[in-house]
Amino acid sequence: xLDPCGCCQLCAPGEGEPCGPAGACGAGTECLKLRKRRKGxxxxxxxxxxxxxxxxGSDGLTYxxxxxxxxxxxxxxxxxxxAVSQRAKGECQQAPSIVTPPKQTWNISGAQVxxxxxxxxxxxxxxxxxxxxxxxxxxxxxxxxxxxxxxxAIQTRGGPEKHEVTGWVLISxxxxxxxxxxxxHAQNSRGEAAASAKIIVVNHLKEVPLKPxxxxxx
Numbered sequence: 263x264l265d266p267c268g269c270c271q272l273c274a275p276g277e278g279e280p281c282g283p284a285g286a287c288g289a290g291t292e293c294l295k296l297r298k299r300r301k302g303x304x305x306x307x308x309x310x311x312x313x314x315x316x317x318x319g320s321d322g323l324t325y326x327x328x329x330x331x332x333x334x335x336x337x338x339x340x341x342x343x344x345a346v347s348q349r350a351k352g353e354c355q356q357a358p359s360i361v362t363p364p365k366q367t368w369n370i371s372g373a374q375v376x377x378x379x380x381x382x383x384x385x386x387x388x389x390x391x392x393x394x395x396x397x398x399x400x401x402x403x404x405x406x407x408x409x410x411x412x413x414x415a416i417q418t419r420g421g422p423e424k425h426e427v428t429g430w431v432l433i434s435x436x437x438x439x440x441x442x443x444x445x446x447h448a449q450n451s452r453g454e455a456a457a458s459a460k461i462i463v464v465n466h467l468k469e470v471p472l473k474p475x476x477x478x479x480x
Contacts, residue, residue, distance in 0.1 A: 274288035274289070275288060275291075276288045277327070277329045277330075278309065279308070279309050280307070280309070281306055281307040281308065285307060287309035288309065289332075290311060290312055290329050291310060291312060291329060294307055294309070296308065311327040311328060311330075313327055313328035315352070316351075317331055317351055317352070318350045318351075318352060318355075319335075319348065319349060319354070320344075320349050321334075321346050322354055323354065324354045331348060353425075354384065355384045355385065355450075355452050356383055356384045357450070357452040357454070358381050358387040358449060358450055358454060359381065359382055359455050360380070360381055360446070360455050360457045361381060361382050361426060362378070362379065362380035363379060363457035363459065364378060364379045364431075364446050366459045366460050366461075367460075367462070368462045368464060368470045368471070369436055369461075369462075369464070370436070370463070370464055370465065370467055371436055371438060371465070373435065374432070374433070374434035374435065375432075375433050375434075375461060376430050376433070377459055377461070379391075379428070379429050379430075379446030380422075380428045381426065381429075381446070381448035381455065382425055383425060383452065383453075384450075384452070385425075386425045386426075386427060387449055387450040387454075388449055389427045389429040389447070389448050390406065390429075391406075392444070392447060393405040393443070393445075394442065394443040396443075407431065413434055413437065414432070416429065416431060417429065417432065418430075427448070436461075437463070441462060442460065443459070443460050444458060444460070445457070445458040
């Protein structure tokens with residue numbers, strides 16, 4: 263890009279910088295004109311990226327725009343690393359992961375208890391709950407909840423962050439049959455993840471350890 267005199271070469275302005283002469287901007291960007299001021303000279307425009315949507319890079323990272331990807335690619339090449347190319351439009355897909363696992367819970371029969379679990383993934387994963395039933399020789403099977411239990415309910419909601427899901431197992435009233443291990447399971451097209459915790463039913467509150475293991479709740 264030439265300077266206003268037309269005699270010297272200048273670096274074209276990049277994303278977020280004021281537009282150059284005649285609204286000139288760097289490759290992949292365009293000049294966005296600002297609202298005219300009531301008084302005084304017109305405000306200069308700002309260079310913005312033409313592709314104003316997230317893109318997935320060949321390095322597995324999501325970039326807010328194609329321009330940011332180009333910046334990352336240039337920086338990688340300066341470090342002697344491979345250039346970063348656009349793999350796809352939109353955010354990079356990722357297998358589910360457990361953000362907040364359920365915690366071991368102690369309580370007496372007749373009480374109300376719950377387990378919670380927070381998962382994330384792209385696409386947003388589906389969260390389900392299972393009760394782990396262990397048989398002989400360590401063999402186990404999963405009982406998909408809620409099943410036909412009148413005292414057990416499952417709730418899920420999106421959030422708190424984008425592509426996150428939070429789920430709860432609510433049991434009221436708690437019975438000895440409800441004791442056991444409960445698994446939070448998340449799955450999407452990229453994979454799956456799981457975490458589990460136990461509900462321990464006691465006869466009296468005094469049977470609950472004074473200093474339960476880290477992560478245990480009443």
